[in-house]
Amino acid sequence: MSLAIVRWESFVPVLIYVLIFLWAGPLVATPGEARADEQLANLQSDAAYPVTKVLVLKSERRLLLLNGEFVQRSFEVELGRNPVGAKQHQGDGRTPEGDYIIDWRKRDSQYYRALHISYPSGRDVEKARSLGRPAGGMIMIHGQPSQYNVQYLKIDDDWTQGCIAVSNAAMDELWSVVADGTPIEIRP
Structure with a gap:
């Protein structure tokens, strides 16, 4: 009988740690939650500011x-599924590089809102033509796929066809502060 008491007493500290972990576990944010919280804080701290680029x-x-x-602000993004290098032609899964314009917006998209980037430029068309391929188009900054109707959900890893994806919360902010005609520079 004294053996059973000794064994029970040796498990008490372990039991206490397990109970503390179970109680405190929900209080610890995952990296994704921390990023969403950072973006939400950015969104709430200063809703209106001039964006020149x-x-x-x-x-x-x-x-x-x-x-x-x-x-003024910084957001995490996902890119085309083949993110290294500039877009060469339609279907290559790359995000373009260069200077463009945010030229129009789309509220009803298969993604949560979208800001269109003026790709392809004349240079992009010539490059693709030299490869015997079309340059492609419809490159946008957009939120997450519409079927994921969660405000702060964000798919990790590069997954787009060449677009720039952000969380829906970030897309809300971009939508409100980036005007049509705003220059966009995409660097390697």
């Missing part, structure tokens, strides 16, 4: 909203 840094998976040389 959108800058996408593909290698860093970041979209920056600039006012002159000053970064």
Whole structure:
């Protein structure tokens, strides 16, 4: 009988740790939740600010909203499924690189809202033509697929056909502060 008491007493500290973990586990944010919380805080802290340029840094998976040389906001992005290198032609799964314009927007998309990028440029068309292929088009900044109707859900990894994807919360902010005609630079 004393053996059973000793065994029980040796499990008490373990039991306490398990109970603390079960109680505190929901209080610890996953990396995805932390990113969503950061984006929500950005959205709530300053809803209106002038955006003079959108800058996408593909290698860093970041979209920056600039006012002159000053970064106003920064968002995590996903890119085309083949993210290294500039888009060469339609269907290559790459995100373009270069200087474009946000030229129109689409509210009713298969993704949560979309801002159209003026790809292809004349240079892009010539490059694709030299490869015997069409340049493609319909490159956009958009939210998550519409069937995922959760405000802060964000698919991880590069998954688009060449577009730039952000969380739906980030898309709400971009929609409200990026005007049609805003320049966008997409860097490697």
